[in-house]
Amino acid sequence: xxxxxxxxxxxxNTTLRRNLGLIDARVALAEMEAGNYAQxxxxxxxxxxxxxxxxxxxxxxxxxxxDLADSLGNLGECYGRMGDLxxxxxxxxxxxxxxxxxxxxxxxxxxxxxxxxxxxxxxxKVLLKNGKAGDALENYRLTQAIxxxxxxxxxxxxxxxxxxxxxxxxxxxxxxxAKNLDAALSxxxxx
Numbered sequence: 548x549x550x551x552x553x554x555x556x557x558x559x560n561t562t563l564r565r566n567l568g569l570i571d572a573r574v575a576l577a578e579m580e581a582g583n584y585a586q587x588x589x590x591x592x593x594x595x596x597x598x599x600x601x602x603x604x605x606x607x608x609x610x611x612x613x614d615l616a617d618s619l620g621n622l623g624e625c626y627g628r629m630g631d632l633x634x635x636x637x638x639x640x641x642x643x644x645x646x647x648x649x650x651x652x653x654x655x656x657x658x659x660x661x662x663x664x665x666x667x668x669x670x671x672k673v674l675l676k677n678g679k680a681g682d683a684l685e686n687y688r689l690t691q692a693i694x695x696x697x698x699x700x701x702x703x704x705x706x707x708x709x710x711x712x713x714x715x716x717x718x719x720x721x722x723x724x725a726k727n728l729d730a731a732l733s734x735x736x737x738x
Contacts, residue, residue: 563603565611568597572618578626591622609649613659616645621668627673637668657698660717664706671713680720687714711737 550570554563575590598615601608623638646663650656671686690710715734 553628561605561608561611564597564601565614568594568601568614568618570595572614572621575618575625576621577626579621584625587625588622589683591618591625594618595622609653609656609659612645613656613662616659617640617662618642618647619645620662620669623666624669624673627676627718632673633657634675635670635673639666639673642666643670660693661702665691667693668706668710668713671717675713675717675720678720680717684714684721686716687717711735 549568550563554567557563571590571594575587575594578584578587578590594701595615595618596613598618601611602615605611619638619642623635623642626632626634626638643663643666645660646666649659650663653659667686667690671683671690674680674686675683687710691714694707694710711734714730718731718734719728
């Protein structure tokens with residue numbers, strides 16, 4: 548409430564507006580983790596409205612674009628938990644598109660790279676859970692392409708282990724042939 552009041556008093560203060568959006572995004576995550584999906588969606592939409600407003604005023608602000616991509620990914624995950632695959636796909640596609648643009652403008656933005664990889668990985672999990680093993684495998688491979696490059700590779704051992712397990716799970720879900728089982732086994736062993 549204090550930040551809302553301050554932000555309302557200074558509507559052109561980008562820092563206050565961004566902080567308000569970040570708080571809404573954090574509350575959205577907490578609500579999602581608590582299983583309060585409707586509230587999570589509401590707070591995600593509030594956060595995104597602020598982020599889109601700032602982007603409209605300052606389209607070159609990569610930090611706020613990164614914030615929006617993160618919020619969209621979180622909303623996609625929330626919809627995935629709710630079983631709304633169409634909304635999940637829509638939100639992750641927009642999030643990943645924004646991450647790509649941000650990284651095209653600043654390829655050394657390590658935090659954006661890490662969150663981009665996480666976005667692909669979480670999207671892949673939702674897709675695999677919903678019987679879309681081919682799409683899941685594609686997103687896991689995109690995650691792999693990001694995480695297996697330094698400096699993320701040396702900082703992401705746990706994520707890589709989870710990634711290799713996800714790739715193996717997707718390979719097996721696609722086809723249980725001997726060739727695929729060998730490929731899956733190789734991925735499980737890599738993790």
